[in-house]
Amino acid sequence: MQAIRRLFAGYVDYHRHGPLMLRYLSLAGLFFFPAYYLLRFTKADPGFDDWLLRIVDTAICAGLFLRDRWPERLRRYYYAYSYLVVIITLPYTFVFQSLKNGGGTVAVGNTLMATFIVLLLADWRNMIVMLATGFGAAVLTYIAFDPSPSMPVDYAVRWPILLGTVVGGSLFKFALERATAEKVRSAYASLAASIAHEMRNPLTQLKHSLEGVQQVLPPPGAFHHSMSSIGHAELDVLYRHVAHGELAIRRGLQAISMTLDEVHAKPPDSASFQFLSAAEVVHKAVDEFSLGSDEAHERVRVHVHDDFHFRGDETAFLYVLFNLMKNALYYATRFPDTRVDITVGEHEVKVRDTGPGIAPDVLQGLFEPFSSFGKAGGTGLGLAYCKRVMKAFGGSIHCESQLGSFTEFTMHFPPISEAEREVHRRQILEGAYAVLAGKRLLLVEDDAAQRVTTRHKLRPLGLVIDDAADGQRALEMLARHAYDLVLLDLHMPVLDGYQVVQRVRQGQVPANRYVRILAHTSEPPHVARVKTQRAGMDAFVSKPCAQLQLAMALQRALQRPVPRAASRPLEGRHLLLADDSAYNRRAVAAYLRDAGAEVTEVDHGVAVLERLEGETFDAVLMDLNMPGLDGLETTRAIRGSSAGWSRLPIVALTAHSDAPAIDAARAAGMDGFLVKPVDAPVLYDTLLGLLSLPRAAGEVTPALPPASPPEGEGPLLNESRLDSYRRLGLLDELLADYLPEIGRLLGVLDAAVEASELDRASEALHSLLGMSGEAGALALYTRVRAVYVPVLEQRRWPDDAAWLAELRALAGRTGDALRAYAAQSDPAGIAHRG
Structure with missing residues (x-):
């Protein structure tokens, strides 16, 4: 019995990843068995009338084809049923018909065809068992029920050919399976190497952040005394290191998601697309990419000739830019003069590097999956993903390169008309008005001009x-x-x-x-x-x-939702959490208990069913992959029960986000699907929705600073922002309030620099940063930000001794540009203000 179980397990495993073969077999049987029976009447002597056998074959093929309509309790027998169907419809039917019809060339051909199909439908061990069983049963039935059984000579002498077909076909199939397995192994190795390569940088950044935290924390022996007197500057350093570490983790998870999405050919979800500023997203990508890397910061420059908007997903496009910048800097150690220039303008974003270049014959297949050039440990999925993202945005990406000179990737975006932007703007404002109208808001801001603007x-x-x-x-x-x-x-x-x-x-x-x-x-x-x-x-x-x-x-x-007492939205809820990993349970359970829920933890599916029999729960959270009774089988058992808990909300927890996993969870009867590692806001949102409580909104995507190219590499003003101020009727206040305030803040900076008061200078720069950004002073905002970040994060004065004089000169040019812009709108009364 153990040998039979192992044999059958091999058959099940053979079809677990290719169930369509059995479905195609059943479909062919439904058509060909009746059709070929009708053809027999075109012959002068139809021979043996096998109508009953053909009816049986057609009926059992129909049962195989209608598997989705089987009762749930019978589906566990599907593979055993298919095993019998293969034996009966192929070796048994065709050999029995051949014997009854006295052999002949057609009989030999039919037997060889049946043998070849069985060869495709099973591993070699089960193939031998199926053929031997089918052939033997056919011969025995023929001898038992035929009044004068005899073995046709021409049929018998061709059995060595049949044996040769079986042996040769098996050897060929074995070699093919070995080659396929080697390709799969190689692909897995490349995929693992690619993910490891993608994760190396985020993990290095995370390690650096943790080391920074350790440097700030006091020694264990002095912990209680030192923590009570930790200073504001040290606390800021701790938060920055934590933020850098969190950002590194997000980058790593993005890399894994991108790789898996490309492996499964999963395009970005267009339902999440928004109108995005190309310059803003580019600057955010460069800021995050160069975070903690002085080399990347020095080598990458952004040039904004004119900003434009496109419709897409910010996270997906950020990763496209990360991938292109990473590729551009891959050879930086071998080519120390490598520079990367990112240009925004004319509905295009161009990423150009001065690296080694790419050969013309390589360019043709550069965007194909699993195509990689000159990089160890890569699968070539990155550029394929870039192409898929741009196609989802309605745009395109192409590459031009010259060996020893440059490589330039150009991303083209479809233009968005002013009418489309206006429709989008109205939709957003109308949706917000429906929610916010009549609500009371307290605006807390020490800057009077910004209060007016807001x-x-x-x-x-x-x-x-x-x-x-x-x-x-x-x-x-x-x-x-x-x-x-x-x-x-x-x-x-x-x-x-x-x-x-x-x-x-x-x-x-x-x-x-x-x-x-x-x-x-x-x-x-x-x-x-x-x-x-x-x-x-x-x-x-x-x-x-x-x-x-x-x-x-x-x-x-x-x-x-308005938080319940102590901000515990799951207060009073009893939840059952099943996962065979204690570490995974610990994290999820901590989130749930922090939200006020009572959590019962178990580590396998049988324990879930036992707990449900004895306790009352509001929902079940269950890992899909557990030993013994896994999450899908446990869910089917719950849904198939007649107990009151059969309709409990069930949420899947899994590391797999591909479509088959989601479909399997849905088919089993699960109500929600969460991908590990689980984020607390998403966890709460899913449970609150399933428990018929007010649903929490998803995590807010932070609004970004305006696009801000370096001085001299773009316009002084952000005219799209100024256009919106003009539409809001705010241009008067802008010139009347902002320009004098910018002058005042520069005076404060003068005094702070003269007195070497770094904190006072930091506060002035902070105000000047917000002021210039709100005023649409694009170049001034960039220059202030370049000064403010090291002052804030590194607590040091800028290296350039002329920075304050440059700020003053740039502020003067910006003021002139603002007045000139205003004069175009109201030449009679605005240009002289400020």
Whole structure:
């Protein structure tokens, strides 16, 4: 019996990854058995009338074809049934017919055909068993029921040919399977090497971040004393290292997702596409790519000739840019003069490097999957993914190169008309208005000009807006009135934004303890994400922020469910968590308990069924791959039960996100699907939706700073932003308030530099950064940012001694450009202001 089980297991394994072979067999049998029976009447002497045998063959093929309609309890016998179908319809039927018809050339051909089909349908061991069983049963039946059985001579003498067919076909099939297995092994090895190569940089960055954290933390013996007196600067360093580590992890997960998506030919989901600024996404990609790498920062330059918008997915396009920059710098150690220039303009983004170039014969297949040139450990999936993404965006990508000179990738995007952009803008504003109209918002900002700007942006949304100039005033207003939203600047005098949030969440203003709070900050997005989430804020938007980005951020924040007591949205829920890995359970269970749920943990499917029999649960979260009874089998058992818990919500937990895994989970009866590692917001959102509670919005995508090319490599002004100000009627206030304030801040910088007051200079640069970005002063914003980042993160003055003089000169040219722009709109009354 053990030998039979092993033999049958080999047959099942042979068809587990190729079930279509059995389906095609059943379909052919349904057609050919009746059809060839009708052909027999075209002969003068039809011979043996095998109508009953053909009816049986057709009927059992129909049963095989209709497998999806089998009762659930019978599907476990499908492979055993198919085993009998193969034996009966092929070796048995054709040999029996041949014997009854007295042999002949047709009989020999039919037997060889049946043998060849069995050869394709089973591994060599089961093929021998199937042929021997079918042939033997046919001969015995013929002898038992034929009145004068005899073996046709011409049929018998051709059995050595049949034996040769079996042996030769088996050897050929064995060689083919070995070659296929070698190709699969090679592909797996290349895929593993590719993922390892993609993960090396993120893991190195994560290691660097952890080492930075260790350097800031006090020694274990002095832990309690030192942690109580840790300074503001040290705390900022810790947060930056944590943010860099989190960013590295996101990059690694993106690399894995990209690789798996390309292996499964999975295009980006067009339902998630948004209108994106090409320059903004390019600058974000360069900022994140060069983070922690001085070499990458020095070698990559961005040139924005004119910004444009396209419809696509930001994460997918970011990875396209990451891949192109990584490829461009791959040979930087061998070619130390390599430079990468990224140019934005005329609905194209070009990535050009001065590396070794690519040969013309290689260019032809450069974007094909598993095509790689001159790189060890790569699968060539990166450029194939780039092509798939650009095609999904409605655009294209091509490459030009010259050996020893350059390589240039050009991504072309379909133009978006002004009418389309206006329709999109109206849709966003109307959707936000439907949610936000009549709601009360507190705007907390110490900069009067930015308060005016933000009010103008929010005017179409129907909000009732109060404002406060500092954190103390904000707390006083929060104590007097109930608010729906707070838009909070983080860097303010008296009390900063973090102190305000801490007091609000601690309950010092009870009526607003759980008010939705959005941070409004100039900090780098990856740092702001970590700090605002840890502080208890609902989201953040970067300064400066376009009107549509701000509207969407406020809308998403308001649509988040009001937290229950102690911000525990799953309070009172009893959840059953099944996973054979204790480490995986620990992380998911921690998320669930932090949200207030009671969690019962088990490590296999049988335990799930046992717990359901004795306890009451609100939902089940289950790993798909567990020993014994796996997640799919357990789900089928739950759904097939007549107990009250048979309709419990079931969420799949798995590391596989491909379509077959999702389809299998859905077919088994699962209600949700979460990919490991599970993010807490996605976990809560899925469960709240299945438990019929108000659904939480997905994680807010932070709004980005404006596109900002280096000085001299693009226009002084961001005219698209200024156009929006003109449409909002804000251009007067811009010139009347911003230009004098920029001059004042430069004066503060002068005094801070003269007195060597780094903190005071940092505060002035922070204000100047937000001011220039909001004013559409593109080149000034870039120059201020280049100065501000090292001052903030590295606590040092810029290396260039002339930086302040350059800022003053650039501010002067920017003021002239702003006045000239305004004069085009209102030459009579605006150009002289400021």
